[in-house]
Amino acid sequence: MDRFAKIVALGFGSGLAPKAPGTFGTLFAILPVLATEQLAYPFKAFVFIVLMFGGVWAADRYEKLTGKKDASEVVIDEIAAYYMIFLFIPANVFTIPLGFVLFRIFDIWKPYPIKKLEKIDGGLGVMADDIMAAVYSIILLGLFYLGYIFFFSHI
Secondary structure (H helix, E strand, O other): OHHHHHHHHOHHHHHHOOOOHHHHHHHHHHHHHHHHOOOOHHHHHHHHHHHHHHHHHHHHHHHHHHOOOOOOOOOHHHHHHHHHHHHHOOOOOOHHHHHHHHHHHHHHHOOOOHHHHOOOOHHHHHHHHHHHHHHHHHHHHHHHHHHHHHHHHOO
16 A cells, blocks of 8 residues: 555655656646546545545655655645646636646745645645645636637637
């Protein structure tokens, strides 16, 4: 079970990138977004719940196994959070890259209260700050997407 926890925590290997593992984890997250985009919303919500709770468990287990608090190679948090964005915004050629950029900006910048959420112990703390970065991304991406729809519907 410890090996499975490591595989999940490390984003199925995407967190092992020598530089910018969070960015590679987020890039990896595009795959489940695309794979489930055409499926019914309840199924996509279920996938997110599995990613979220599985991520809390795996990140917590990884922390206990390695002694590293919020290790940079743990990227299941980026995967779950990026996936969450597309529960609220349709995935397309406009939203996928813009959502990626916005999420990475908020995840790196950590405006209030994201930085505070990092201080929560264990797997929940690992996941919480990224989920909040996704919330900010959803708000901003939603505004951009509405503008995009409005602009192109009036051409």
